Amino acid sequence: MELQLVNEGRRAGYAARRLAEFAERCRRGGLAVTPQRLAIIRALLASAEHPRADAIYETVRREHPHISLATVHRTLETLCEIGEARKVTMLHDSARYDGNVVPHHHVICVRCRRIRDVEIPELNDLLSARREIGDFKVLGSSLEIHALCPDCAGKGRARRAKHGRGSSPRTGCKDSVQDTRGG
Amino acid sequence: MELQLVNEGRRAGYAARRLAEFAERCRRGGLAVTPQRLAIIRALLASAEHPRADAIYETVRREHPHISLATVHRTLETLCEIGEARKVTMLHDSARYDGNVVPHHHVICVRCRRIRDVEIPELNDLLSARREIGDFKVLGSSLEIHALCPDCAGKGRARRAKHGRGSSPRTGCKDSVQDTRGG
DNA sequence: AATCGGATGATAATTACTACCAAGTAATCG
C-alpha cells in the first residue's frame, strides 16, 4: 500500500493556487468577498496544522485587530459549506461511545449522524503492515465512510441551493462532503 | 474489497459475552463494580447506535432514576480508559479545519493531537468502487490513522498504570487506543 | 453615489462537558 505524508512544498503551491481563485469562487457562490474572509482563508491555507477556530483567530488578528471570534467561527463554517474548506472533525459536536472494542470501522450518515459498524478485514490487514508513517509511530486506525442512511437518502435533495445558508439541525458542517470521492 | 455492515445477531452475542466478563475485568483493573457501572455498560453494549452520554443517561435512568449525568460522563470515560469501551469521536473536543479539499487522509497523534495529511491513492480507488454499503449511499470517506508523533513518542511511556486515573491535558479519551491493530 | 441584502462585532445564551466536595458504598480485613 502506497502511503505518504504530504510534502510541504506541494501544499504551499496548492495553497497559492486556491487563494488566487478564492474571490472568483466566492462571487460564484453568491458570497461577498470581505477582507475578513480573505484573511481567514489565507490563514487556513497557510497552515498545515488543521487549526481550530481560535488559532485562526489569533493569526488573523495580527492584521485585523478588530475581527470577532464569532466571525471566524461563522466564516470557517461558511467556507465548508461552499466547499472551500473541510471540517476534519465531522463528529466533533459531542462524544459518541462504542461498546464494540473489536477493531472495526464506521458508516456515518452525514445528515442525521446515524453510525453503523462496518468490517473491512482487508483494510485492517493492509494497514497493520505499517508500523510507522514518516516519523509517526502507528497505533491503529479507523475509517469513516460518509454516507446517507436510507431514511435520509429519500428526503429532499439538500445540496445545491444557489447561496442559501441551508441549515440542518444539530449539524456542524451540514451535508457538504467532498472526501475520497471528490475528484 | 470485502466490506460488510455488521450483523445485529452477531453483535448481540458479543455483547452478552462482554457483559459476563465485565465484573471480573473491573476488579482486575482495580475498579469497584457498582450498579451504576453495570447499568451503563449494559446500556452501551445493548445499543448499536454509538450513543452519546445523554442517550445512555436516559436509558439507565429507567432503572436508576437517581443516577447523575455526571456519573454517566465519568463512567463512559473510565470504560474507555480500561478498554471496555471506545470513543468513536477521538477529536470531538473542538472543530479542526482543513484548507486542503483534495481527498486525503490523516495521521493523528493521540497524545498532542497534531494532525498531518496522508495520501493513500490506492485506498481511494478501493473505496470509490463502492456506491453503497448495505442500504447507505456512500458519499466519501476519510481514514484516521492514530499514532504518536516524533515529539510524543519520546516522552514517558504513558499507557500502563495499574489502575491510576492517568489524565492528559485537553484530551477526552486519553492515550488508550485499540483500533485496527488491537487483535 | 444611492441602494440594499448579506456580513460583521459585541455580547448574551446554549451546550457539553469537567471540577468540586460532601455523603454513600464496594471491597477488604478481622
Added chain:
DNA sequence: CGATTACTTGGTAGTAATTATCATCCGATT
C-alpha cells in the same frame, strides 16, 4: 457479620466551544 477506608456517586458550580441575536456596517449592483 461489622468496622475501616479508599473509591464512587450525586448535586451543583464552573468552563470552554460554539451559536444566536441584533444594531451597525459595507460590498455588490445599478
